[in-house]
Amino acid sequence: MDAHEKGFFTEENSVEVVTGRNKNAKDERLKLVMEVVTRKLHEAVKEIEPTQDEWMQAILFLTRTGQMCNEWRQEFILLSDVLGVSMLVDAINNRKPSGASESTVLGPFHVEGAPELEMGANICLDARGEDMVIGGRILDTAGQPIKDAVIDVWQANDEGFYDVQQQGIQPDFNLRGVFRTGPDGHYWFRAVKPKYYPIPDDGPVGQMLDRLGRHPNRPAHLHYIIKAAGFETLITHIFDPNDPYINSDAVFGVKESLLAEFTRTHDPDRAKAYDFEGDFWEVEHDFVLARVGERRV
């Protein structure tokens, strides 16, 4: 027997030797996943040719990333986010039929149990920020309105913080609400103009971004989860196209179709009707849901 027949590891046969050990795997999917992971990992190592010191730096980076995680902080999700992996997994799992609204990442700030509100309610509970009114329709891909669609919306305030990041400063469930459409599929609510904000950057992922010359900011956006019976749930954002970070979202969440128009409106009568103090922002954005089983592009 030569070394290869005995299965001894060499630079040349490294992938085959390692993945060959999995022939009795108890989990066929894991076996396939580890075949790909091992092959790509070895390809990366062979291309990079790390020194022993660089290898140790990588080990310690991964260790610090794991040890940064706690009940409130998931540094490996941040790492996945800033490397575009989260958006890639999102894209792969949410290929949509033509005309359906696109998805983007859920993010870490969704909270279950936000209050269901009357259409038109103001989700801003502390009267801080620039007034905004948002509306549109929930449609199917044929353009017909969807009744009883449930819209779960949440956003950061005008300083870039979610309520859960400022407990005791913002009221509970500030800038969160759940709305249900009527037969016309229309929704609307009042809020404040959101602001860009940094992802948590005081850990190993923030240090990596800094060394890569990248900023940690996400452009201003509102989050939506839209559910309706018979349709695929849509998890998405809408973005302010005039945000300074619109072309460089730290987590790559922006898509062309998710750019909304934020219009500055001077209309004292409407402002009064909305209970706003003066000029306000206006956003009109429709969402198109794909039916369950509808053909994907």
Place this chain on the structure above:
Amino acid sequence: MDAHEKGFFTEENSVEVVTGRNKNAKDERLKLVMEVVTRKLHEAVKEIEPTQDEWMQAILFLTRTGQMCNEWRQEFILLSDVLGVSMLVDAINNRKPSGASESTVLGPFHVEGAPELEMGANICLDARGEDMVIGGRILDTAGQPIKDAVIDVWQANDEGFYDVQQQGIQPDFNLRGVFRTGPDGHYWFRAVKPKYYPIPDDGPVGQMLDRLGRHPNRPAHLHYIIKAAGFETLITHIFDPNDPYINSDAVFGVKESLLAEFTRTHDPDRAKAYDFEGDFWEVEHDFVLARVGERRV
């Protein structure tokens, strides 16, 4: 501008968009490393097409791996070991001239400051296990002996444990020693026959091995670090070719050239000279060091 010009992320352009953000990196080497890592990671995700749930399982596996690490346990090194990455990095960093002894992984059980002993000393301090005498020469690639070569040797006992794993059970520095060659380049010492042992398998890496149908064992071996002025330091093992796990080392450390011959010897006169009780094991193994700067294959 179309979506690509704006740099918005899609499944198709994912690698270019993510790596394009690093154009102002403060560290050119990190920029190159992250270009390769991002590309291979995206290739892996596109080939695997993980579900959101599988992605989350991967996030949680990495998190558990980081959180298993402490002063005594480095679970990411174990992960690197069982995926063949550690041996690959070792191979890349230790390409040797023809005829030079091959390297293998250092492992986690080396201890600085083991005592320098007289040639022939017995490194087994608790008289447990089957007696063994080990010898050979330290040579250059021309076959000439190397004087003042320093040989740092350590091994597990006959139950598969290192002293540092059994503090209070084994004496300090049991089965460790440092030897220095004379002008003939010869070394010899007494010890006990080592036994195979499992890598720590009570953490996430052990669970992964189990699901992959892999055992956690390393075949019996002795560790060596051999240093000599003007020569490249050699970090290696010698292995027992008759060990049940010789063809399936959990960390892929075995190489053809590292197989030693462990011979069972019946020779009462020599046993008496070695202060052994009866039959003993005998190993004869030469090591060949590469000169610093010697051409590699």
